[in-house]
Amino acid sequence: MSVAIDDVVARETRHILQTYKRNPVTLVRGQGVRLYDADGREYLDLLSGIGVASLGHAHPALARAVAEQAQTLIHTSNLFYHPLQGQLAERLAQLSGLPRTFFCNSGTEAVEACLKFARRYWYTKGEPRAEFIALDESFHGRTFGSLSVTSDEHYRTPFEPLLPTVKFIPTNDAGALRAAVSRSTAAIIAESVLGEGGIHPLTPEFAAAIGDACAKTGALFIADEVQSGLGRTGWPFYFQALGLTPHLVAVGKALGSGVPVGAALVGQQVADTLSYGDHGTTYGGNLLACRAALTVLEEIFDRGVADNVKRVGVVFGDRLRAIAAKHAIVKQVRGAGLMWGLELERDAAPVVPAGLERGVIVNRTAEKVVRLLPPFIITEAEAIDALGRLDAALGAVGAQA
Numbered sequence: 001m002s003v004a005i006d007d008v009v010a011r012e013t014r015h016i017l018q019t020y021k022r023n024p025v026t027l028v029r030g031q032g033v034r035l036y037d038a039d040g041r042e043y044l045d046l047l048s049g050i051g052v053a054s055l056g057h058a059h060p061a062l063a064r065a066v067a068e069q070a071q072t073l074i075h076t077s078n079l080f081y082h083p084l085q086g087q088l089a090e091r092l093a094q095l096s097g098l099p100r101t102f103f104c105n106s107g108t109e110a111v112e113a114c115l116k117f118a119r120r121y122w123y124t125k126g127e128p129r130a131e132f133i134a135l136d137e138s139f140h141g142r143t144f145g146s147l148s149v150t151s152d153e154h155y156r157t158p159f160e161p162l163l164p165t166v167k168f169i170p171t172n173d174a175g176a177l178r179a180a181v182s183r184s185t186a187a188i189i190a191e192s193v194l195g196e197g198g199i200h201p202l203t204p205e206f207a208a209a210i211g212d213a214c215a216k217t218g219a220l221f222i223a224d225e226v227q228s229g230l231g232r233t234g235w236p237f238y239f240q241a242l243g244l245t246p247h248l249v250a251v252g253k254a255l256g257s258g259v260p261v262g263a264a265l266v267g268q269q270v271a272d273t274l275s276y277g278d279h280g281t282t283y284g285g286n287l288l289a290c291r292a293a294l295t296v297l298e299e300i301f302d303r304g305v306a307d308n309v310k311r312v313g314v315v316f317g318d319r320l321r322a323i324a325a326k327h328a329i330v331k332q333v334r335g336a337g338l339m340w341g342l343e344l345e346r347d348a349a350p351v352v353p354a355g356l357e358r359g360v361i362v363n364r365t366a367e368k369v370v371r372l373l374p375p376f377i378i379t380e381a382e383a384i385d386a387l388g389r390l391d392a393a394l395g396a397v398g399a400q401a
């Protein structure tokens with residue numbers, strides 16, 4: 001099928017539900033960290049489709065694996081065994097320390113599964129606990145459960161009432177956490193690095209407070225690693241950097257490098273409380289998704305891509321701090337590995353078109369933050385080139401301020 005690129009905007013405007021305000025760029029092709037628009041213009045991608053394309057675009061091993069699997073068997077449902085789910089779950093268990101996996105298709109489904117499994121745990125123990133503790137500035141997805149533990153009023157209000165049993169506390173406020181958690185708390189849920197909220201890593205002190213609160217009250221800890229997981233920060237999971245041992249972990253995004261796949265990773269204590277029929281999905285863990293994810297994990301953790309994140313991550317940190325020192329509009333640089341935020345003194349929205357003009361794709365989140373989530377395969381030279389373009393974009397925006 002050839003893709004007609006005329007009329008794209010008009011056709012979408014007529015027929016696509018208008019829930020996204022798109023940038024005026026039609027992307028048609030990618031190669032590594034490069035994306036190409038319908039006019040053949042090249043962009044360096046520092047966003048990866050919001051933290052998804054971990055192996056970049058048109059990665060040869062992933063393309064080959066997906067094509068081969070599509071020619072063999074794509075989907076059978078969870079009513080039958082197939083050879084790949086167990087292999088992928090085993091791999092995820094080795095990386096995370098959590099022995100069991102429930103596969104799904106997106107980050108929000110992974111979070112939903114974790115919330116349900118936490119409730120099921122307490123139900124099985126004969127001590128039903130309804131309450132979840134979540135963080136201000138959190139983002140966990142758009143379905144009802146995930147939205148209920150997401151703080152942004154803009155996302156929540158039109159859909160209320162949401163789950164009434166969620167308490168929000170300020171991020172990294174250990175005192176507030178200690179005051180909030182009790183023997184009514186089913187689970188604490190937190191992104192190990194808050195992504196959408198502006199790239200805020202949890203502090204070691206706050207992580208320790210989570211561990212203490214769980215030990216004291218029995219509350220479970222759900223780590224949302226949908227954005228920060230699977231090598232993005234230089235760690236397989238950022239909860240490892242924080243010394244945390246979650247009972248449940250949500251993953252997605254980087255796992256399929258563009259092939260939709262998510263997973264709830266489950267500790268044995270919780271897994272023991274679930275039985276046949278408690279949760280389900282038609283597509284989750286099908287052969288295509290598992291084959292893609294196995295290939296992605298092999299590339300990241302066996303073929304040097306995770307080491308690349310660590311190496312180029314240092315370059316990112318150094319360059320971004322140098323850029324911040326040059327521009328009065330940059331207030332703070334935060335991040336780890338290849339997950340970075342530049343907090344500005346002002347709305348960061350104009351940086352996105354200024355970047356596009358200079359051939360670099362970045363994202364604005366939490367109003368004042370320029371978010372960078374490049375593919376894990378970005379080279380040092382590509383990083384320097386892309387950050388040079390961002391530097392120029394910040395200069396142009398600063399000059400308008």
Ligand SMILES: Cc1ncc(COP(=O)(O)O)c(C=O)c1O
Pocket residue numbers: 050106107108109111139140141142191195196224225226227228252253
């Ligand atoms: C931390 C976190 N959790 C959950 C989600 C939801 O993932 P999805 O959009 O795949 O449903 C996101 C998406 O941005 C996320 O960043």
